Amino acid sequence: xxxxxxxxxxxxxxxxxxxxxxxxxxxxxxxxxxxxxxxxxxxxxxxxxxxxxxxxxxxxxxxxxxxxxxxxxxxxxxxxxxxxxxxxxxxxxxxxxxxxxxxxxxxxxxxxxxxxxxxxxxxxxxxxxxxxxxxxxxxxxxxxxxxxxxxxxxxxxxxxxxxxxxxxxxxxxxxxxxxxxxxxxxxxxxxxxxxxxxxxxxxxxxxxxxxxxxxxxxxxxxxxxxxxxxxxxxxxxxxx
Ligand SMILES: NC(=O)c1ccc[n+]([C@@H]2O[C@H](COP(=O)([O-])OP(=O)(O)OC[C@H]3O[C@@H](n4cnc5c(N)ncnc54)[C@H](O)[C@@H]3O)[C@@H](O)[C@H]2O)c1
Numbered sequence: 639x640x641x642x643x644x645x646x647x648x649x650x651x652x653x654x655x656x657x658x659x660x661x662x663x664x665x666x667x668x669x670x671x672x673x674x675x676x677x678x679x680x681x682x683x684x685x686x687x688x689x690x691x692x693x694x695x696x697x698x699x700x701x702x703x704x705x706x707x708x709x710x711x712x713x714x715x716x717x718x719x720x721x722x723x724x725x726x727x728x729x730x731x732x733x734x735x736x737x738x739x740x741x742x743x744x745x746x747x748x749x750x751x752x753x754x755x756x757x758x759x760x761x762x763x764x765x766x767x768x769x770x771x772x773x774x775x776x777x778x779x780x781x782x783x784x785x786x787x788x789x790x791x792x793x794x795x796x797x798x799x800x801x802x803x804x805x806x807x808x809x810x811x812x813x814x815x816x817x818x819x820x821x822x823x824x825x826x827x828x829x830x831x832x833x834x835x836x837x838x839x840x841x842x843x844x845x846x847x848x849x850x851x852x853x854x855x856x857x858x859x860x861x862x863x864x865x866x867x868x869x870x871x872x873x874x875x876x877x878x
Contacts, residue, residue: 641666642668644670644706644715646693646716646719648669649676651821660717688707694739700754703755706758710758718767720765721744722740725779741783752765752809764808767811768791769812788813788825795867810866811863812852
């Protein structure tokens, strides 16, 4: 059966890998991002719709829900990979705007996406939110506000999973460790990255496709008894 999946953050990185994998699996995909979503490898199939949405704005999330209701009709799964990190060298350099942006994109959007889209998901529907190992570590230098938003995602996942379980909708999160995307290269020099990756038992960063596969596995019908969990996808970096 073809499933209809909404993927956010699909312009690049992990969200793009989720879009590519879902298309390869035969799913129908609505791919959204603040930036234009480039065509997938091999061209754009009819099963793909793309849309530009700034998820930092709740009004745009409401507009997305209206579009999905009218043009798509319903959803089977949501993978909310859009996110943003702002690393600063000193605590004094963190601005109110830095804090608010990360809060809006990483945490507030997750809550309002679930709230606005839950009516489109029927029995068996599934939502995957994106946390980070930062939820546990508090961030590895210069990223405490980011880490706090990702801890918020874990709490949101637990709370919303209970709220939506009676409707047969599952809500889970995934907490990646170091993934080889632009986010791992922004404001982190090579020496810092090498030092961080040296602490990963698997000895490397994750490929975005590996995280995409794990995130999508949580949405599949055979994950039907999983809800409220945060999947630790850190290559053994943290085991808890
Ligand atoms: N890369 C890592 O090492 C890592 C580790 C842990 C968690 N994560 C999480 O995984 C998710 C994906 O990260 P990534 O590494 O692919 O990042 P990325 O920076 O490569 O891609 C993020 C995508 O989100 C989009 N986006 C940002 N703000 C948006 C907004 N306001 N509205 C709509 N789209 C917006 C960007 O345009 C971009 O396409 C994020 O939630 C991130 O916090 C990443």
